[in-house]
Amino acid sequence: MPCVELRGISNFICRNINLRVExxxxxxxxxxxxxxKTTLLNIIAGLVEYEGSVLFDGSSIDAVPxxxxxxGYIFQDLALFPHLDVEANIAFGLRAQKRNSLEIExxxxxxxxxxxxxNFAHRYPLGLSGGERQRVAIAxxxxxxxxxxxxxxxxxxxxxxxxxxxxIELKGLQRKLGxxxxxVTHNQREAEELGDKIAVLHNGxxxxxxxxxxxxxxxxxxxxxEFIGSPNIFRCEHSRELGKGLAEVKCKDLSIVVxxxxxxxxxxxxxxxxxxxxxxxxxxxDINRYTGTIIEMRPSSNLTWIRLRVGEHxxxxxxxxxxxxxxxxxxxxxxxxxxxxRWIRVLSAGENRLNL
Amino acid sequence: xxxxxxxxxxxxxxxxPGQIFFPAFSEVIGEFFSLIVSGVLxxxxxxxxxxxxxxxxxxxxxxLLVGVLMGWRGLVDRAFSPIISLMYPxxxxxxxxxxxxxxxxxxxxxxxxxxxxxxxxxxxxxxxGVKNVGRDYIRAARTLGASEIRTLLAVIVPLALPSIFTxxxxxxxxxxxxxxxxxxxxIPTGIGALMMRAESLIRIDVIIVCLMVLSVMCFSFxxxxxxxEQRLTAKWS
Numbered sequence: 255m256p257c258v259e260l261r262g263i264s265n266f267i268c269r270n271i272n273l274r275v276e277x278x279x280x281x282x283x284x285x286x287x288x289x290x291k292t293t294l295l296n297i298i299a300g301l302v303e304y305e306g307s308v309l310f311d312g313s314s315i316d317a318v319p320x321x322x323x324x325x326g327y328i329f330q331d332l333a334l335f336p337h338l339d340v341e342a343n344i345a346f347g348l349r350a351q352k353r354n355s356l357e358i359e360x361x362x363x364x365x366x367x368x369x370x371x372x373n374f375a376h377r378y379p380l381g382l383s384g385g386e387r388q389r390v391a392i393a394x395x396x397x398x399x400x401x402x403x404x405x406x407x408x409x410x411x412x413x414x415x416x417x418x419x420x421x422i423e424l425k426g427l428q429r430k431l432g433x434x435x436x437x438v439t440h441n442q443r444e445a446e447e448l449g450d451k452i453a454v455l456h457n458g459x460x461x462x463x464x465x466x467x468x469x470x471x472x473x474x475x476x477x478x479x480e481f482i483g484s485p486n487i488f489r490c491e492h493s494r495e496l497g498k499g500l501a502e503v504k505c506k507d508l509s510i511v512v513x514x515x516x517x518x519x520x521x522x523x524x525x526x527x528x529x530x531x532x533x534x535x536x537x538x539x540d541i542n543r544y545t546g547t548i549i550e551m552r553p554s555s556n557l558t559w560i561r562l563r564v565g566e567h568x569x570x571x572x573x574x575x576x577x578x579x580x581x582x583x584x585x586x587x588x589x590x591x592x593x594x595x596r597w598i599r600v601l602s603a604g605e606n607r608l609n610l
Numbered sequence: 611x612x613x614x615x616x617x618x619x620x621x622x623x624x625x626x627p628g629q630i631f632f633p634a635f636s637e638v639i640g641e642f643f644s645l646i647v648s649g650v651l652x653x654x655x656x657x658x659x660x661x662x663x664x665x666x667x668x669x670x671x672x673x674l675l676v677g678v679l680m681g682w683r684g685l686v687d688r689a690f691s692p693i694i695s696l697m698y699p700x701x702x703x704x705x706x707x708x709x710x711x712x713x714x715x716x717x718x719x720x721x722x723x724x725x726x727x728x729x730x731x732x733x734x735x736x737x738x739g740v741k742n743v744g745r746d747y748i749r750a751a752r753t754l755g756a757s758e759i760r761t762l763l764a765v766i767v768p769l770a771l772p773s774i775f776t777x778x779x780x781x782x783x784x785x786x787x788x789x790x791x792x793x794x795x796x797i798p799t800g801i802g803a804l805m806m807r808a809e810s811l812i813r814i815d816v817i818i819v820c821l822m823v824l825s826v827m828c829f830s831f832x833x834x835x836x837x838x839e840q841r842l843t844a845k846w847s
Contacts, residue, residue, distance in 0.1 A: 299753050320752045327753040333746035336846040337768045346764070347754035378846045398755055 282449035326395030347398030528597035665724025673732030681740025702727035739773025
């Protein structure tokens, strides 16, 4: 599998994009709608005009037409051919490559087995569930031995459970085949789950490229921070293992219990939506519970943004406006705060993955 | 059956005003068999059928070809679209006076009329169908390694089939209506001409036989196309 490189890519949306995806790496292109993510995939696939250069293993493929670039592309709406059954869909690329029928038959069987849809070989896409269609799309894209795999928010239309399950499967498949992959999403959690590397795209420009924890814990701009949910980040001075997968970290004057995998914890983060606020003392053990004072409130139609003073820290929480009104929260009020343990993210020393 | 029985009884009882113009169903059937035995009906029918088949298939084939090219290539679309848009609304029989002068009164005249009658709707519906094929299907085919021609033949045309069949079905019955009208006005042979001869001899039974044949042919043409459409698209559309 080649490494994919973009040099000075520009067109009607993208502006001077330089990016390198290593052999067998899974890069997630993350960005809001209209950022140019799909356009960038279309550029790599040779489906739209562009300036600059797309290179596979250092050789330019700019002059290669889209049908000869050997790229597996899974579109947002999958674009399974409705007039062909599952088997014929998967065989489409192999037939286009004019492979012999025996080879086609064998490869189709292999793909059906790989994505575990052997029983649906003669069904038409119309008769498949959302998850089954995704599998067919993956099999169809992989069948003609592509050099790279591009996925454009393929699991968007699925419920959370199915899409998470398929993401795990996709990741396993990608690792197994070692195929260089670019996955587009606007969902930051999806990006963190999948990506070896995340490239954040904003307004057609590459805003940041890094490992998931680099992007999450050290966003390069306010825009990126906002896009990933403006997490509250705490630098940890020291940590103590509690056992049972937990550790206690000391961040200035706060002691916080966090998920732990045994390595030294450098930073922790929690998103504003994962901070619980109450006006009365909540029942339960005294873990990750603090008192604080509201110092600023910015209500909008759905959510209210609340800035809190907790000891030496300033935290940002986000609550449904309806709930804030119900509690009658005002600036200057003293409130009880719980940092939801399950949603605290941890950056450990020497690791390159986020603990979610 | 109730309708036929009612028809027979009313005609026999003389319950219809102007009764001489209203033969009983049994008389019509009797005339149908005698027309078959004499060979008059068969000759007229096969002449009309041949005209319809040639006109319909050549017109549809050309309509399909031009329609596919228009839908596929913007340049062809821009070149043909204004002409097609202006000519499509003209009723096929509207061409008759012009074609009578250009072609003359011969076998080619009804065929040319049916050609025109089939060409425009098939062309229009095919072009629309091809243009409406989702861009992602085409892109998917391209990234899977299909050449432009393969993409056209293996993806675009099959996906445009429902729209193409709409055009074909619309015109299958219309071709019969048009051929009868052309034969009634200008051509001395075929079912239409037989009807005109029967009218001048006040042979209502013959006219009704011709109308029944016409009705059955329109119906079976449309039904056979629906059948092919079902066979080709029912599994997926």
